[in-house]
Each structure stands twice: as C-alpha cells, then as structure tokens.
Amino acid sequence: MKFKIDKNILLESLVNVVRAISPKNIIPILNGIKFELDDEGLYLTASDSDLTIKSFIPNENIIEVEQQGTIIIQSKYIIDIIRKMPSEEINIEVIDGLKIRIYTNDSQYNLNCLDSEDYPHIILEESKNPIIINGEILKTMIRQTIFAVSQQESRPLLTGLNLKIYNNVMEAVTTDSYRLARKTIMLDKNYEEEINVTIPGKNINELDKILDETLDVEIHIFSNKILFKQNNIVFQSSLLNGKYPNTANLIPNEFEIIINANLNDYYASIDRAALLTQSKDKNIVRMETKGNDLNISSFSSEIGKVEDRINIEKNTEKEIAISFSSKYMMDALKTFNEEELLILLNNDSSPIILKSIKDESLIQLILPIKTY
Amino acid sequence: MKFKIDKNILLESLVNVVRAISPKNIIPILNGIKFELDDEGLYLTASDSDLTIKSFIPNENIIEVEQQGTIIIQSKYIIDIIRKMPSEEINIEVIDGLKIRIYTNDSQYNLNCLDSEDYPHIILEESKNPIIINGEILKTMIRQTIFAVSQQESRPLLTGLNLKIYNNVMEAVTTDSYRLARKTIMLDKNYEEEINVTIPGKNINELDKILDETLDVEIHIFSNKILFKQNNIVFQSSLLNGKYPNTANLIPNEFEIIINANLNDYYASIDRAALLTQSKDKNIVRMETKGNDLNISSFSSEIGKVEDRINIEKNTEKEIAISFSSKYMMDALKTFNEEELLILLNNDSSPIILKSIKDESLIQLILPIKTY
DSSP, rough: EEEEEEHHHHHHHHHHGGSSOTTTOOOOOGGEEEEEEEEEEEEEEOOSSEEEEEEEEEGGEEEEEEOEEEEEEEHHHHHHHHHHHHSSEEEEEEEEEEEEEEESSSEEEEEEEOGGSOOOOOOOOOSSEEEEEEEEHHHHHHHGGGGGGGOOTSSSGGGGEEEEEEEEEEEEEESSSSEEEEEEEEEEEEEEEEOOOOOOOHHHHHHHHHHTTTTEEEEEEEEEEEEEEEEEEEEEEOOOOOOOOOOOOGGOOOOOOOEEHHHHHHHHHHHHHHGGGSSSSSSSEEEEEEEEEEEEEEEEEEEEEEEEEEEEEEESSSEEEEEEHHHHHHHHHHTTSEEEEEEEEESTSSSSEEESSSSOOOOOOOEOOOOO | EEEEEEEEEEHHHHHGGGGOTTOOOOGGGEEEEEEOSSEEEEEEEEEEEEEEEEEEEEEEEEEEEEOEEEEEEEEEHHHHHHHHHOOOOOOOOEETTTTTEESSSSEEEEEEEOOOSOOOOOOOOOOEEEEEEEEHHHHHHHHHHGGOOOOOOGGGGGGHHHHHHHEEEEEEEEOOEEEEEEEEEEEEEEEEEEEEEEEEEEEEHHHHHHHTTTEEEEEESEEEEEEEETEEEEEEEEOOSSSSOOGGSOOOSOEEEEOOOOOOHHHHHHHHHHGGGTTTSSSSSEEEEOOOOOOOHHHHHHHEEEEEEEEESSSSSOEEEEEEEHHHHHHHTTTOOEEEEEESSSSSOOOEEEEEOOOOSEEEEEEEOOOO
C-alpha cells in the first residue's frame, strides 16, 4: 500500500470511524483501524464487534495511488499524528510488510502495524427497501429521546432506544422506568413490514455525532442488526435481544389539570430550586399551583430553602402540589424548542406529562416522587 | 444587615474572594465568606488560613443600605445562587440572627449562616514602602515561571516561587530540580532593603487569576507574609519557611554551541516527536545537529518511531546529540513570545538553556536526560 492524500480528507474519515473503537476493548486487533486501498478508493473500518463504522474516500479524493493493499493501523496515535503533520499532503506507505511509514518532507513516523489477516470479517448488509429520512430530523429525534435511556445494566433492554415503524410512522421511545421520552416522525411513504427493534443507547450517541444534518440517511433494518448509511459512511449496530416493554399505556389520555407555562421561565425556576439539592441523589423539587401562580421550592435541612414563583395559565380552579426530580425535569425541558409548554397533570402520584402546544410528536413523561 | 446590590458587582467580588477557599479545608467556618457591611461599604473576606483574599465594594456601588452588620455565608452555593437570580437587583437581609434571605420579587433563598464571632481574626498588614509594579508585567512574570515549581512535597521550598529584590531588580525563580525558570524585571526605583522570600506556588496561581493587567499592583513584603493590593482587592499569602537554594551558579555563563531556531517550528517538531512518548513518565525526545539541520526523534519499542527535521543556524562546526523531556521543553518554549529563539548548549550532560535573542530577562533551563 502506498498513496498520497490530503491531510484533512483523511482526518475527517478517521475521526468518524474511530468512534467505533471502545476504550474498554481488550482485543488488540480491535484497537486498530483497517486501511483498505483498492480500485475504488480507500476504505477505513473500525469496530468493537458490537458497532462497526466504515468510511470511504473515493479515488478522485486521493492525490496519488501508487500501490493498493490492506493493513491494520493502531488507532491510539494515528489521529494526532495526522493532525500534527506539518504539511497538507501526506504520504502513507507500507514497509517491511507490517510497518507503516507516514511522512512529509521533513517529518516521518514509522509505526508498528497489525496483520489484516487477523482482522474479523464483518458483513455490512443492506436491505432492498431501506427507510429514508432527513439527517436533521433523525438527529433531533435522537437528541429528544436518548438522555432517558437507563444507565443500569440490570435491565439491558432499557439501556437502548426502542424504534418502531408501522405504516408511515417512525416512533422512538426511551425509558429508565422513572421517566420516558417518546418522539414520532411521519415518513414519506408507507412501509409494509412492521418493525420493532431496540438499539444500544451508546451506539445511538455515536451515530448522532457522525450524522450530517444536511443529508438524507438510509436505514437498513434486520432481525439482529441495523445499518445507517449516509454519504460515504456506513454505521452498523447490533440490536438488543428481547421484547421492549409496551409503554403506550403508561401515558395518560386525559388530564384534570392543564398548565400553560413559559418554557424559559419554568426552566430557570426549576434550575434555581435545584441548586440547594445538588448534593443529593434525588434532587427533589416541589411545585404547587395557587391560581395563576406556580410556586417552585426545595429544602435542605443543612443549607436552607428556596422559594420561586412563575406566572402560569391553568384550565381549572383545582390546585395541585407535586414533587419530582429536578434533573429529570430539566433534561426533559431541554428537548423542547418553543416559547410555551403544556404541563399535564392528574394528581400528585400520577405521571407528569410535558408537551408542546402545537405539536403532538414529542411527549416527555416524568414520574412524581412521593414526599411525606 | 440589609442591603440591595447589583448582581454583577456582587458576583465579581465573590468570584475573586472565593479563590482563597480550599476544597481540602476541613474547618467549617473557613468554608464561609465573611460579609461585613459598614460605613464605607461591603467587605468580603475568604481565607484558608494560608491565603486570605479580601475585596471591597464601596457604598457608591451599593444601591441601598438599610442596616449594617456582619455574617458568614457558606461559599458552596452562594455564587451559583447570585448568578441564577432572575433580576439585576438583589436584596440581601439577615433574618433570625443566623439566617440570610437573598431575594428578588419572585425568588428567594433562605440560607443557614455561621456566626461572625467564630471567624478567625486575620490581620492584613501594609508596609510603608510597597513595591509598585504594573499588573501585566507581574502576570507575565508569573506565567513564565510558575509552571516549573515542584509538585512534590518532599522539598517544600521548591513548591514555591522565590522572589528576590535588590536595588532596582525583581527576580523570580522556580525550579523542581530538573528544570528552572528565571525572570528578572527592572523596577522604577531602587529599594534599599534586600528581599528574598518564597511564596507558595498554589497561591501565586490564584493571584494570577485575580490580577487585572491594566492596573498597577502594590506589593507589601514582611518576614512571614506577602500582601498584594490592586484596586479594591487585597491578597495576602503566607511565605514558605527556609532558605531557597542558590540557583545562580546552575546557569552556565559560556556555551560552546549556540543554536538559533524558529520558535514555532521547533515547538511543532518537539510536539510531533512527543506524540509517541505520551504514555511514559519521562517523554524522552532526542535532538541531534547535523550542520544546519536539527533532527528531532523519539522511539517506542511497542509503537514505532518518529523522525523530524527543522532548519537552524549554528555558531560552530561542532555537532551535538542530546536527550530531554519533551514536556519540560514544551512548557519552557510556551513562555517565549517571539519568532526566533536561542538554544544554548555545551555537551550532552550539561544544562540546556533557552533564551530570547533580544532580551536577557527570561532564562529557561532544562537538564538533559542521559540515554545509554
């Protein structure tokens, strides 16, 4: 393998694929990035066996190809090496079979490499009928739901994002059993086959970083894996085994109390009340309606107390006092991007629902905390 | 105590004094900030007994004073509380003796406080004949030397910055015994008394963050403490006990090899060579002259090697090969701010000296590392 390439073109490709490499990985070959230079161009592949990312630089973006070939380069230093190279054009050449020389006029690195024969054979499969979706819509969906996945391995399925497709609807649900986020997207056409898969949350986080919001994404779904394809990048994740719990019936259909609040005022008020509860696990904050006032408060015996008030509109004379985790509330509030917000309530032990006034596509649910 | 004050004026003052509070402190009262409101204005004081910072907000910068008084407010939440207050004007009022109420129209915090009777009595002393120096010059001196203090408590004096004053010269020296930084400043006038004190490095770091570079600083030096005064802030540090080692004779006066290098090229080259040595303690990099070439290299048996070359000028035909810590070299190089740099050498076991071409006031010394 011997070629010359523009530093920034190679860097962009490397930065994308290296996201598949897990810092916890203990299999030496999976710390490497596979460089494959063939008739069509340069393919880079990285994988932690659970997640594989492959990117492609076509021949027309490579300055000069002198010899094709395949080698595995350790990922740990390669990005910094390329980034710090003093010239825009970089030469890369395999020497002695298992060494690579990366050089410009006055700088050269000789790095020990691994044999591509030892690299696992990974099949990146595409289906005949992929779902096509705009990158920005997919990224927004991820941002609005991913934070609510469970961090606890005791219920593995809840660490993933549940993705359903039926007719022309795509629905993403995440829950850690104390809160739930649900986003629905209308697709351009009907899909015959119903789909219900759960994707590991950590992989979805990496996907979000790679996706370009200006381009469409192809989604190829199989029974045990999912593949996202955009531009010259392919991203393949395994799926979590098992049936994701049915969450539809957790969200009430009717509400006794409907509060209309200014989103920024409400967020700032929760943020102030949360200050004194930082050190505790639960971060409990209490809110209480009094006509058109919403009082938000918290209390810590050692530090003191805080009382805050914002102005709201309410559909009923009925009053309510309810407590919840300020962290969960703020996480959920951050997913909305409008001036006003609906807070939907029944009583102090039934779920708090947040949604936009105009748009039903995003629902955030937070379970209240009973304080006695 | 009861007053109304502009949020940003109070914040600025708080952010400065809170730097004196040590996260390691275990004396409860020293986690507090002393608020003292008297005829002249509001004094804020914080201390970890080793370092005391006091700042002053004069009456004309306080919107309204209703009642004078003194109280100790826990430092942990106060800055976030003030910062998150929803209005520019904040009311602060002592209630029930040991509680403080911080409020605006719709938000209020009630915080438990500590009794000012329990706060240590700290004397902030000023001398009759302070040294006066420009803030920017003092900050530059700190930045050019502070990084070389020792991090090891085994030789406590080396964890400090040694400050000498003789005639119209101020000299700062730091060393961890592997490297040394020395900066001299010419003062506006002669000072009769010779001064030689050592200030704890961690306090100097905090001083740097507080100093305003547009204003002059007064320096008041006593046998066991040093006080810096600028604008409405007083910063008092203890001194380290003992006699700082005489370092003058460590810096050679004559050099066999004088190299003239472009600072940025040299730094970038060391930076590239250092990449492969990151994981090791010593970060050993080797440089070797060959006429007008300076070859910089490093080697790691697991990873590979790097070879880099820059163009230099040299005063002699004599060649040299010398090894050193890339980290120490890069730390030292960062203190220079010019295009060209002199690298002064004798042999592979005598100190490497860095200095500017125009200016003798800054000297950086790095001991070489013997490699066999």
